Amino acid sequence: MIHLTIDDKSIEVPAGTTVLEAARQLDIDIPTLCYDSRLKPYGACRLCIVEIAGFPKPVTSCTTPAADNMVVRTNSALLHRLRKTTIELLLSDHPNDCMVCVRSGDCTLQELAYLYDVRENRFSGGMRDHNRPDANPFIQRDQNKCVMCGLCVRVCEEVQGVGAIGYSNRGFEAKVCPPFEKDLNCEFCGQCVSVCPTGALSGKMWAGQPRQEGVKLTDSTCTYCGCGCNITLHSHGDRLIRVSSKKTSHNRGWLCVKGRFGYDFVNRGDRLTTPLIRREKGGALEPASWDEAVQFVVTRMAGIKEKHGPDALAGLASARCTNEENYLFQKFFRSVIGTNNIDHCARY
């Protein structure tokens, strides 16, 4: 174990812990933009700088491993000045249209600007013009709001293993983009959207929907597959307007395209809310009660089994069920119906 002192508080951490992680264990707040505990440290935003006794200049706490007897200071006039300059520089090349930005109230940059009281900007000057229409169906890219924290690139590479985006150009004109600056064409899991600290990446479906006021958050479980990812439903009135997932969930906040963006059907008027039964051959599907529907299935299955034997029946299970449900389903077919005709949609 390693002993170190951060802002006069001592702490013991296992070897390999970074100074930032140690400080967070002590509930010491160090600002960050490019840090995410789930990804490799990157050291680009330069906000998590701290002073360490014996080091000639401030270092980024996210990349510096804690060492024995380290004495760390996370706040000083110099650190405050350097952080404020960094935030001011970022804002000097930012649209600053928080009033109409999808991330207002939920934006790290906005919060930092407020905390560091950046009202006027000493560095106003030329700004990037990287916005361009991207026809992909899910992800809204407002590149002029990008702070180049690299979280999207890293999550795509490290977590999703896709690598659909990378960097191009140098210096001030550097930007994140898909290969050859084409439209985004990936699996649209939206992990990039979930880690973006600003409004540079958002869901296209989020546009024009309530952001904070009147939005109700309800924790739930995704029903798309057996993984059972924890999700948080954002609703406004009786409408579902966004799906997110918490970092603390068993799925660590990661979702797939269906879990993150496949919620549109919930708000549709033609969505099925009761079972339907075709009572006569060639007739229309008619609403029925659950009791009637279940009884209908039981009667038909029993009839077929009796008349044609159990192998006349087959069961096709769904990936949307949990493992336990799928286990029960095959058990039902093998033991109750008495057939091995059982398969699963994930095979097709």
Added chain:
Amino acid sequence: MNSEITVNVCLGTGGIAAGSEMVMEEFRKEFETAGVKNAKFGDRCKIHKVGCRGFCARDVLVDVSVGDKTWTYQYIQPEMVKRIVKDHVLGRQPITEWLVGDDYHTFHDNQKKVILGDLGKIDPESIEEYVAVAGYTAARKALTQMTPAEIIETMKKSGLRGRGGAGFPTGLKWSFCAANESDDRYIICNADEGDPGAFMDRSVVEGNPHAVLEGMIIGAYAIGATHGYVYIRAEYPLAVNRLNMALEQAKEKGFLGKKLFGTSFDFDIKVKLGAGAFVCGEETALIASIEGERGMPRAKPPFPANKGLWGKPTIINNVETLANIPAIINRGAEWFASIGSEKSKGTKVIALTGKIRNTGLIEIPMGTPLKDIIFNIGGGIEGDKLFKAVQTGGPSGGCIPQQHIDLPVDYEGLKSVGSMMGSGGMVVLDETDCMVNISKFFLEFTQAESCGKCVPCRIGTKRLLEILTRITEGNGRKGDIELLQELAEDVRDSSLCGLGMSAPNPVLSTLKYFRHEYEAHINQKKCPAKVCNKLLTFFIREDMCVGCGMCAKACSVAAITGEKKKPHHIDSSLCIKCGSCFDACKFSAVLKE
């Protein structure tokens, strides 16, 4: 080289650009012609291509050696060869008016050549010639007679420090790397020389590639590396060619590959071409580039010596550092430590350019006073103008003013005045250079070469450049000097890698020593050196103007009027201050104030 007559032709990039390949061809033709008449001639005479000898401004340089006497010719062009062969080689009458003058000797005699010693003497494309000057004896000695620990100890004792810029002690770095438990280690030669105007590494690789390879072999053995890389710019085609040639030759001779020099040590080197990003000279970005990633720096620690290429302990040394190593092994740490100043040992190769008479590549003992370099080796300021400052360390360095002219040129000396050694660039500035403009020039470079990863460098250097630009254009505001100072300090203190940390140096050092020039630009809207056109008024001196009309022709806004053969006039209300008339006038009649 045992021939009675040897003609050395400089075939470095500078020489080739000046036409040395054609000069050499001409010599070959002339000799053939002469050889026909005198059958014995061919055996006695040799045309010999050599690397750069530093004084590229005088290229094509040709040595003619007859017996043990050598004459050096300068500015040789193909059509001059015929006469050299006829008069000097055949007639034994040197052509005195084409020979180099005293300044050539002052240029060379005031230097101490450890690295550049064999450049200009041996054929870089021949391993035999390198072996003939005791090449690969140091590697043989190191591998067969020394333990890795002894080599590292020798490096530590020699006091050799990294020549790439930061000046970290080489032996110490090697010992850090060797101390790691690892199944594999790497040694990388950093030949990604990118400072504008710097060409020391290029010349060394072009002129003596085997010295670099030998240094790598010794380094690899010392740290236990079995694989090496040379990371070299693709913009150096000649260096890349000669390097590849040298690698082939060394492999054939068994100096690279398996069981080197009869020991159990295996070592091989690969060449990796850089794609033109300045930042890839930074070691972590260089590693990323070799790994096939975008060349962006990574935060240190971990340092490459502990966790570098492919996560393995890696040593990255500059070309010049590596080229020093064979000499240190052969001649001993004490010999090396006897050269130079207290904390900076050995020599340094410097690319001397700017407003100076003798420009080129020089090698001086560390600690040589700035004055000696500029006024002895460099021959003083061009056109007898007043010396103003010298910019050292490339775009990341600083400007050193007249008052520090006695400063010893070594790591500590340059750092003490807010500049740095860097890779060894030295640009001499005179009274006609505007210091605000100079710092703008360097910022243009660094901000364009920033990788864009960290905020202070990506946006900070851009903002610094914008402020400098508005000052030079007459739009400087009150408070801009303070703003520049603050922002430059913040970019220096919070950037991720060496590029961002040092990019503000030109601004900080000029603010320190030439603050009055900034003030003149902002407060009086004047450029004291008369460089920033937007701050000048252009007018025509009637007594000097012959009325040729060239200025009026050059003016894109028709601000100049006048009758033919009569003095012209500039309408300052129309003038956009582009300076075209000033450049167009052959009679110095256009003045700017």
